[in-house]
Amino acid sequence: MTDDTVLAINLAAAIFYAVGAVFLIYRTFYTRTTRNGWLLGFTAVTLILHAVGGIKILHHPQGLDLGIFKVGSLIFWVINTLILASGLRKPLHTLFVFLFPLSSIFILMAMFSSDTVTAIPLDTSLSIHIMLSIFAYSFLIIATLQALVLSYQDYQLKHKHPAIIIRLLPPLQTMEALFFELLWVGQILLTLAIVTGFLFLEDLFAQHLVHKTLLSIFAWVIYSTLLLGHYRLGWRGKTAVRWAVGGFIILLLAYFGSKFVLEILLQVP
Helix, strand or coil, rough: CCCHHHHHHHHHHHHHHHHHHHHHHHHHHCCCCCHHHHHCCCHHHHHHHHHHHHHHHHHCEEEEECHHHHHHHHHHHHHHHHHHHHHCCCCCHHHHHHHHHHHHHHHHHHHHHCCCCCECCCCHHHHHHHHHHHHHHHHHCCCCCHHEEEEEEEEHHCCCCCCCCCCEEEEEEHHHHHHHHHHHHHHHHHHHHHHHHHHCCCCCCCCCCCHHHHHHHHHHHHHHHHHHHHHHCCHHHHHHHHHHHHHHHHHHHHHHHHHHHHHHHCCCC
């Protein structure tokens, strides 16, 4: 596959995401009708384009190029795929309103970002750690988005003036139960990612990894505290949302913060 073909496929995926975002925003604010069958089909086609183009961008003769925007594009592909699959039985498709524009931006950034990252040769153990990390980030990002939507939904309902988007969402209790389900899955995957990191990586506390390691563990502690507080003390609502957002910010700094400093600011491979 030529470079021009790869460029065209990724550009098509970015355009599809942008068009989907415009459609969802219009549907949210100007109509109450739902065409979820059409939306799921459209999303499936977009994800195929994203997958084909994204794999080619990540591929490097010596391994994988795990630059910040390329990994970000991969994570959004995983998130959208998970939501598409979950949307067949649970009302998650509303999250596409937020995810489609971000996916489009990350694809474009991955396409045109400068290549400053040394390719990483992958073996089986390292591949397991990377995939667990990507899936953990993906589930926790979805849980965080769910928490923000839940908080907005709760605010609107308490003030008895629900916006149109709120009327399109399922009941508050359903949204909250889904939030904690996503959080549990994300926390389990994060635990496995941290454990495999200690098992498979030579030195997690090396200078270029120590920030990621410590912040990831800190985020794990925050999520564990939230889940324990929910189980033992009944934490929910604003308290749960604050802890979830706090854990996500720490986790975001753990990976993307350190990579941004190294790759963008310091230009370190």
